[in-house]
Amino acid sequence: MSKASTGTPPKGAKARKRVAFDANSRLLISRFLNDWVWPRWRSLLYALVLTACLAAITGGYPMIIKLSFDTLMKEQTGTLLPILLGIIAITVARSIFMYLQTVSTQRIVHRMGTDIQKAAFTHLIEADFARLSRESPGHLLSRLTNDINMIQQAVQATVNTAVRDVLMVVALVISMFYLDWLMSLFVLGVYPIAALPIAIISERLRKVAKRTQSQLGDLTSLLSEKLSGSRLIKTFRLENYASEKVHSSFEEVFKLRMKALRNRARLDPMLEALGGLAVAGVIAFAYWRISSGISTVGDFMGFITALLMAAQPIRSLGNLSGKIQEGLAGAESLYGLLEEKPKIIDLPDAATLKVTGGNIRFDNVAFAYDSAPDAPALRGINVDIPAGATVAFVGRSGAGKSTLINLVPRLFDLTGGTISIDGQDIQQVRLASLRDNIAIVSQDVTLFDDTIRANIALGRLDASDSDIVAAAKAAAAHDFIIAQPSGYDTQIGSSGQRLSGGQRQRLALARAILKNAPILLLDEATSALDTESERLVQEALTHFTSNRTTLVIAHRLSTVQNADLICVMDEGQIIELGNHTDLMAQDGTYAMLAKTQLVADPVLVDDPAAAG
Numbered sequence: 001m002s003k004a005s006t007g008t009p010p011k012g013a014k015a016r017k018r019v020a021f022d023a024n025s026r027l028l029i030s031r032f033l034n035d036w037v038w039p040r041w042r043s044l045l046y047a048l049v050l051t052a053c054l055a056a057i058t059g060g061y062p063m064i065i066k067l068s069f070d071t072l073m074k075e076q077t078g079t080l081l082p083i084l085l086g087i088i089a090i091t092v093a094r095s096i097f098m099y100l101q102t103v104s105t106q107r108i109v110h111r112m113g114t115d116i117q118k119a120a121f122t123h124l125i126e127a128d129f130a131r132l133s134r135e136s137p138g139h140l141l142s143r144l145t146n147d148i149n150m151i152q153q154a155v156q157a158t159v160n161t162a163v164r165d166v167l168m169v170v171a172l173v174i175s176m177f178y179l180d181w182l183m184s185l186f187v188l189g190v191y192p193i194a195a196l197p198i199a200i201i202s203e204r205l206r207k208v209a210k211r212t213q214s215q216l217g218d219l220t221s222l223l224s225e226k227l228s229g230s231r232l233i234k235t236f237r238l239e240n241y242a243s244e245k246v247h248s249s250f251e252e253v254f255k256l257r258m259k260a261l262r263n264r265a266r267l268d269p270m271l272e273a274l275g276g277l278a279v280a281g282v283i284a285f286a287y288w289r290i291s292s293g294i295s296t297v298g299d300f301m302g303f304i305t306a307l308l309m310a311a312q313p314i315r316s317l318g319n320l321s322g323k324i325q326e327g328l329a330g331a332e333s334l335y336g337l338l339e340e341k342p343k344i345i346d347l348p349d350a351a352t353l354k355v356t357g358g359n360i361r362f363d364n365v366a367f368a369y370d371s372a373p374d375a376p377a378l379r380g381i382n383v384d385i386p387a388g389a390t391v392a393f394v395g396r397s398g399a400g401k402s403t404l405i406n407l408v409p410r411l412f413d414l415t416g417g418t419i420s421i422d423g424q425d426i427q428q429v430r431l432a433s434l435r436d437n438i439a440i441v442s443q444d445v446t447l448f449d450d451t452i453r454a455n456i457a458l459g460r461l462d463a464s465d466s467d468i469v470a471a472a473k474a475a476a477a478h479d480f481i482i483a484q485p486s487g488y489d490t491q492i493g494s495s496g497q498r499l500s501g502g503q504r505q506r507l508a509l510a511r512a513i514l515k516n517a518p519i520l521l522l523d524e525a526t527s528a529l530d531t532e533s534e535r536l537v538q539e540a541l542t543h544f545t546s547n548r549t550t551l552v553i554a555h556r557l558s559t560v561q562n563a564d565l566i567c568v569m570d571e572g573q574i575i576e577l578g579n580h581t582d583l584m585a586q587d588g589t590y591a592m593l594a595k596t597q598l599v600a601d602p603v604l605v606d607d608p609a610a611a612g
């Protein structure tokens with residue numbers, strides 16, 4: 001991530017730093033130009049030509065004013081008509097070019113903003129799962145919207161001001177020199193006085209912009225959290241608590257915005273006052289020049305017109321550096337994101353995974369999360385899962401079951417040992433081929449705000465309608481789907497909120513079944529189902545899993561007692577291994593868990609070992 005220098009600059013460097021961008025900013029600007037601006041040089045050139053035309057026409061305006069006043073003073077009414085026509089022609093031409101110039105530059109800016117958003121999103125969605133889960137969705141959302149918006153505004157100001165306004169000022173200054181070079185020199189001497197305060201204010205603006213961006217990220221995150229947690233807020237009557245939290249974040253953003261605004265607002269009056277100084281000086285100067293017969297009233301009026309017309313673009317120039325600094329804060333955050341490289345990637349010589357039977361072997365597998373490198377979530381996991389077998393992972397909450405399952409599709413990479421599928425190390429095969437062979441139903445069901453059909457179809461995007469229905473039937477979901485108002489075309493709302501927990505789980509199962517992958521990972525996939533639905537799903541799953549390797553996590557032991565192999569986990573290790581009967585005979589942790597569940601789960605009573 002390119003960071004702006006935040007350390008104290010050496011003596012003497014401070015003044016230099018104030019009037020120019022620091023080295024990091026220059027680097028950032030040049031990267032940004034290379035990545036996003038130069039590739040659109042054709043559109044830029046077009047906009048530039050329009051801008052030049054607009055500037056040239058603007059420069060002609062004071063001339064025509066001079067001519068009209070000279071004519072009026074000499075009372076030569078005969079030549080007035082062509083002058084009036086000239087004024088109309090110039091204003092009409094100026095309006096047309098203003099329109100074309102605005103549309104063409106805005107198009108570049110918006111096109112660029114959209115492309116940056118697309119690139120940032122694609123980059124983000126391709127990032128490692130660990131990276132995506134590290135930052136809250138609200139923060140990421142803010143980076144994709146607020147930060148990029150700041151960049152867009154800076155580019156817009158730059159294109160408009162640095163190009164259009166500079167050209168306009170140049171054209172007007174040429175007119176001014178043509179009309180009265182001495183007066184021009186006087187005026188030009190006044191404006192540079194503003195350079196130093198402008199530089200100081202711009203630097204402050206960048207700091208405020210960075211803090212605003214981070215605060216906006218917090219705010220977006222807070223808002224999405226509080227709005228999506230409305231059930232908790234209502235039932236625990238946390239409305240005031242939520243409002244206070246959100247209000248204080250709104251207030252923080254308000255304070256920062258005011259700070260930026262105060263800084264920005266200081267610029268305009270300063271430039272306005274300088275403008276006034278210049279006008280007063282010009283009038284005094286002109287009085288002497290006209291009375292001594294050196295200049296005409298026309299010269300003076302033309303000159304004053306040019307000066308007044310230049311005031312606005314000059315003011316924009318004064319504000320530009322502040323805007324650029326705010327955009328740079330956005331660009332810094334953007335590049336921070338784009339520079340993050342995923343760690344879980346294909347090796348250069350990665351082969352395509354070929355699943356022949358679906359044997360999965362865990363060899364001395366160890367894993368620690370980045371946030372807790374010294375407290376491994378998994379240690380010394382050794383288990384050989386025969387092709388087509390169903391293996392259950394049971395154990396206390398926090399034992400490491402979900403972590404282990406997440407390692408198979410490489411959502412995280414192991415920190416020790418190997419996992420192989422049909423003899424192929426999963427680290428050595430292409431990630432896409434690995435994930436294509438795995439279907440997963442995780443604890444937290446993810447559904448999108450779309451139709452039931454579309455949500456199931458995520459399992460296989462090119463699936464036919466009949467495949468979708470078959471998958472829904474296999475997951476015991478078809479009946480409740482057709483009972484919905486629009487059947488498979490029913491919109492289920494954000495995160496499937498219009499469905500019950502059990503219905504959501506069945507859709508997730510249908511999606512995994514539709515994928516028809518040889519390896520199936522079920523992490524508490526049936527935990528939200530009632531006994532009857534679970535029985536139906538289990539029946540369907542027995543059929544579906546008969547020819548594929550299935551790893552199941554379940555707290556309800558009744559759902560896994562028929563598994564070929566049961567791994568009992570504790571503190572990141574497998575402490576018992578065997579089938580239900582073996583484990584009951586061992587009379588260890590599994591037997592104890594089974595016995596405690598007997599009361600709640602009569603299915604286990606049928607089992608003689610469990611009963612004993």
Ligand SMILES: Nc1ncnc2c1ncn2[C@@H]1O[C@H](COP(=O)(O)OP(=O)(O)OP(=O)(O)O)[C@@H](O)[C@H]1O
Pocket residue numbers: 133369371372377395396397398399400401402403404
């Ligand atoms: N993203 C994460 N970052 C850091 N630690 C994590 C993360 N996810 C899980 N852990 C930790 O890893 C350990 C194992 O968690 P895991 O979710 O695998 O347990 P589990 O056996 O599946 O539990 P449960 O049955 O409650 O789902 C726990 O101590 C947990 O705190």
